[in-house]
Amino acid sequence: MINPTDDLREVLERGARWNALLTSRLVTDEDLQAIQRYELRDEDARADMMDEEGDACARAFLNVLSDVSQTEYVQYVLALITRMLSDDKTRASHFLAVEKKKDDDDKGKGGGGGEAYAVFLRLLAAPDWFTREKAMFCLTRLIDQRPARDKRLRFSEDGEPATPAGVAAVRLSRWLCRELSADPPFHPHRAVPSCVTALASLLSIREVRPVATRAGVARAVAPLLKVTAGPHNVQELYEAGLCAWLLTFHPPACDAMARCGVIRGLMEVAGAAAKEKVVRVATLALRNLAAATGARETRGEEEEAGSDGTRTAADGDGGGVVGVSGVVGVSLAAQELALRKLVQNLRLRDFHDEELLAALADLEDGVLARRKEASSWDRYRAEVTSGALDWTAAHTDEGFWRENASKLTDNNCQLLRMLVAAASDPGAEPRTLAVVCHDLGEFATHYPAGRFLVQDLKGKDCAMRLLAHADDEVRKQALLCTQKLLVQKWQFLGGEVSSA
Known part of the structure; x- marks a missing residue:
């Protein structure tokens, strides 16, 4: 630390x-x-x-x-x-x-x-x-110890902070997001740990969360949710998880986290972290994200936050349910199988914390039960809409593509356009880019005019640019996608290759 x-x-x-x-x-x-x-x-x-x-x-x-x-x-x-x-x-x-x-x-x-x-x-x-x-x-x-009259930061009609404490909180939160997003960090060992600790402190202030969300806090926190060896990583994971938990009380931040892979990161942390406090805060964040739909903050936030910040969540005072909006729900739907497996694995560990056990029960009995009713197409559509794709079963199921490829052209090719947009996103995770390239290739193969539609939407240009990506899997899938877009009878070529 x-x-x-x-x-x-x-x-x-x-x-x-x-x-x-x-x-x-x-x-x-x-x-x-x-x-x-x-x-x-x-x-x-x-x-x-x-x-x-x-x-x-x-x-x-x-x-x-x-x-x-x-x-x-x-x-x-x-x-x-x-x-x-x-x-x-x-x-x-x-x-x-x-x-x-x-x-x-x-x-x-x-x-x-x-x-x-x-x-x-x-x-x-x-x-x-x-x-x-x-x-x-x-x-x-200073912000933490601001006088009682400034505890709730005031903003003017044009959205600007109206007090010195508000100005400081807004400017510091933006600065922290920039520092956490810097590559390389300003200081190789101290910048990220110290900044994420300060960010967690600031996010305990309700009025800071919208500012931080607009400043890209979700994209700044997402890379920190990686389990690596070393004592510093434990506290860093805890603080990053705490930031995510605090952001669950601001619906637009929930949407942003779903789009940039924070949900997947929280699942990784909850499943791989050794320290119970890290598992707890990640699980509580997932529970809040999965608890309900609707873009509103609940009264439970004020009870959780308290007058001196909200670090009580991961230390034993997680509080109630928070409302989230649609993008989060569809992202969780896409992660249904992985989330169910995560809950099962965590239940096998010898946890005694009642709050953590309750959060696991909420995940298992609530969200997972409801997601079982969704069809494969519903889950796929939810995943594409979320903007964070993973190798779920639908992507590699030949029958799924034969049955559903045409649905990507509904509503003026809405989902197909989303896939192309994801392929052109410079900030997208490598796994998302790899899956998108794969899906564009599958669509081109299984839909009669698929090759031409993808090319018209500049999908081939995106795939060809990704041929130079740093990630091996992205390059592989981009190459396969490009080949499928160039070859008219890919399924016949694939059969010849398989029999050779």
């Missing part, structure tokens, strides 16, 4: 050459005296000083971060603040009490932590990861 304080020692021991700043008039005598009185004391004495003159000390720290750009001083002050807020998160109130400077361009928006938020947000663009990470940590602490 990445701890925000585990790399502070070197920076704190290095200290700062304050006299140089004083000579250049970049720091005032008053601020310098406050910082030096604080930094030279032991832990108990620092706490006493913050009790007595915490606002003045916080103002001195922010003044240095605002007026000084040299990395040495910025890192040192951030290290002091990070240690302080890690020891006692309520100290954030001192920073929130600092008003914006009178010469700021947006001085009319002061108060409510406006100065502190502005300073730390600016540091998110620093050239070094230490500064970025500590600024991110400080922002999450």
Whole structure:
């Protein structure tokens, strides 16, 4: 687990050459005296000083971060603040009490932590990861400790946040989504773990979820739901699962997760993770996704979230049922067999957590029972509509294609167009691309005018571009698809190849 304080020692021991700043008039005598009185004391004495003159000390720290750009001083002050807020998160109130400077361009928006938020947000663009990470940590602490009047973030009529806390939460959530999507990450070892932890904290705020969804949070979280060896992966999986669980309370986010493979990732995590807390949070997310249809949030969310965030879900307070919309249902329908097998395997493990067992029962007795009534075509249509395809039985069933190929042309070739669109999606998972290429080839083989329809919709162009894809299976299926689109009597050629 990445701890925000585990790399502070070197920076704190290095200290700062304050006299140089004083000579250049970049720091005032008053601020310098406050910082030096604080930094030279032991832990108990620092706490006493913050009790007595915490606002003045916080103002001195922010003044240095605002007026000084040299990395040495910025890192040192951030290290002091990070240690302080890690020891006692309520100290954030001192920073929130600092008003914006009178010469700021947006001085009319002061108060409510406006100065502190502005300073730390600016540091998110620093050239070094230490500064970025500590600024991110400080922002999450300040947002978490915002005063009661700001607990529910307010937005103006044009959809923009109306308070400094809202501005900070929105900008930080967008920044986190960008950092998690960066390839390669800004820091090879610390960027992803620290960012996903901060994201989970932010997503506990209801108003942040729509912003994060529009910023691509589902696509950022999906790659993190992979079980690999190593102690860091356990906590990272837990935090990623927690993000997914929190997003289940926002229907558009559920749709986004279904489209970019989060459901499949949650199933992988629930089935392969060794730690019970990781299995629990993944299963609870799946249970919420599968619980119902309808794009609405339920009252249970408020009960689950509580006043201090929603980390209780995976720790024993998962709460009630949440409503989701149609795309999620069709995605789950496509995963019916795999989901049923997952539940059966998890029931064989020696779990004693009542909430986890209840979630498994909900999955088994509710969703899976209803999905049994769906036909093979219904399941296939659901899978294509979801945008996340897998090697379910229908794809490789010759009889299925003989019977249903013509249905892809219904409603002005709606499903066929969806397949072509999925093949041209640069962000699609390799497995989805491979299955799409396979299905386009099967349609071309089993529908009389299939070859021409696929070519008219630019499906052949998509398949040919995928011949250069990095994934072996995608290249293989793209090649087969291209061959089927070029050969008029593929079934006869296939028979000759088989008998050769």
